Amino acid sequence: MKSRVHVIAPYATMVPVVSECCALFPELIIRTSVGSLEDGVNIAIKEECATDIFISRGTTAKLIKNAVKKPVIDMHISGYDLIRSLSLASNLTTKSALIGMQSITHVAKAIIGLMDIPISIYTVEHLEEIPPLILELKNKGFKQIIGDRLVTHISETYGLKGFLIQSSKETILQALERAKQINEYKNYADVPSKIFEQIVQSKYKNIVVLSKENHIIYEHFSTLNFTRDLKDHLYILNTDMNDTKPRASKLLVVDNDVIEIKGYYVSEFGYKLFVLKKYNHLINQHGLTVQTHSLHKPVIKESSSIQHVYKQVELLFKHKEPILLVGEQGTGKDFISTYIHEKHEDGLLLTIDFKYFDINQLNTLPIQYVRTIKLKHCELIEEVEVLSAFIQNCLEKHIHMFVLCEHNYQFESFEWLKCNKIQLPTLQERKEDIVPLIHYFLSKFHEEYGTTPVKIKNKSLTLLEETNYPFNIDDLHSIMKQIVLNEKDYIIQHETVERILKQQSHCLKPISLKGTLKEIEREIIELVLKEENFNQSKTAERLGINRATLWRKLKNEGN
Incomplete structure (x- = not known):
């Protein structure tokens, strides 16, 4: 397998030399960019995912090593590079000095001694020593400073001539040869890991691995798109895992599909493995909704009456007993049932509204991923036996059940459910x-x-x-x-x-139950019409009738 090699040249004239060498290494995919110091680092960070091995030189190579996790080869300045550069620099009669680390100055001293070149040598141990040293040399009358890209850059900043030690073709060939050796070793060492990777990918279609620093170091997706929303859910789950809680899981709904995320904490390495699985088309029927977003509303329960309700519901929910919530519109039946589910369950919350849902489809629902079910408008059901069998099946599977009603009479024909009735207080x-x-x-x-x-x-x-x-x-x-x-x-x-x-006083008057049924009906229609800003389609939907029926009733009222 070919390795992707990225040469980050600290100076532009290195690029054509690298290009000459590329043909000699067909087992490498070689790219070249120009960037020294921080510019080189930024290139490396940007290209890390598309690169197997980086090659650079001197200070730029050191900075890149600290910024990326991929191997970085440093093109060390060779004796031949120094001979060429020192010979060229000595052609000028200006007072010159070479600045570098001991690995460079040690060889440079020997060359200068043998060739009798009039160039002073200065060794530094830390990069921070370079600026004050150059300023000192400038004050001593030096006009030319020889060194790597950092040294020449600082020298030119202080108004001195910088003479860059350039790498020869031989030095670049040596660096590419080292990259070739790393590639050969990597291919040999990677065989077992590639085998295991194929085995894992054949079993798990969607995998993510996080490092100790919670960075994604490996990901593979074949049946899912790793969207921003999915990534956010993964990171939320990630915060739930540690040494004392090495496993965590979460179910969510994305585009009508159930996504299951299972997380495993590998304490020996501090890594976290996430396996994601998609279950196709759980919910796609009219009258079914799945809670996909968490509640972000405060739980307001200053009154003792509502505190007692929460306490009762929570106790019954923990024991997985069916709960009947009875309360007028706006008393919080939906909110309380959702809040209790989110507080005690990680699975899915499914709401079935029999105003729209075909009860004959109950047995087709894949409820194995559901942990809580809410039933609405049960009073509209005629096939009681179908509902009874469904509820019994859910309870046997330890699924929590809520039945929501506005009035007691709506549930009179369903006393056989033996739900624990809780009356919600009005405001x-x-x-x-x-x-x-x-x-x-x-x-x-x-x-x-x-x-x-x-x-x-x-x-x-x-x-x-x-x-x-x-x-x-x-x-x-x-x-x-x-x-x-x-x-x-x-x-x-x-x-x-x-x-x-x-x-708003017309909306705050309770409906009068005096008068004929037709008069009460008219009052209800007028009230809902006003609430829906006289939108007849929305009004008909709320009243559970079609628009033609609503139009006919409104017409009759006008006669």
């Missing part, structure tokens, strides 16, 4: 939570819409606390949204709150 029954919710909505809308107000007066808080909210948190959310969008001051004015409450 009026948990008044202690209204102010924290207001403050949360104030911050939320500021973040989402860039609204101006950041504070609300106590007088306005009291008024909002005393307001009746038929749709509970949903109503409060809607009212606060209108308030912050209409307020131009940093502090919400009481007049703004009063005006918005007056405008």
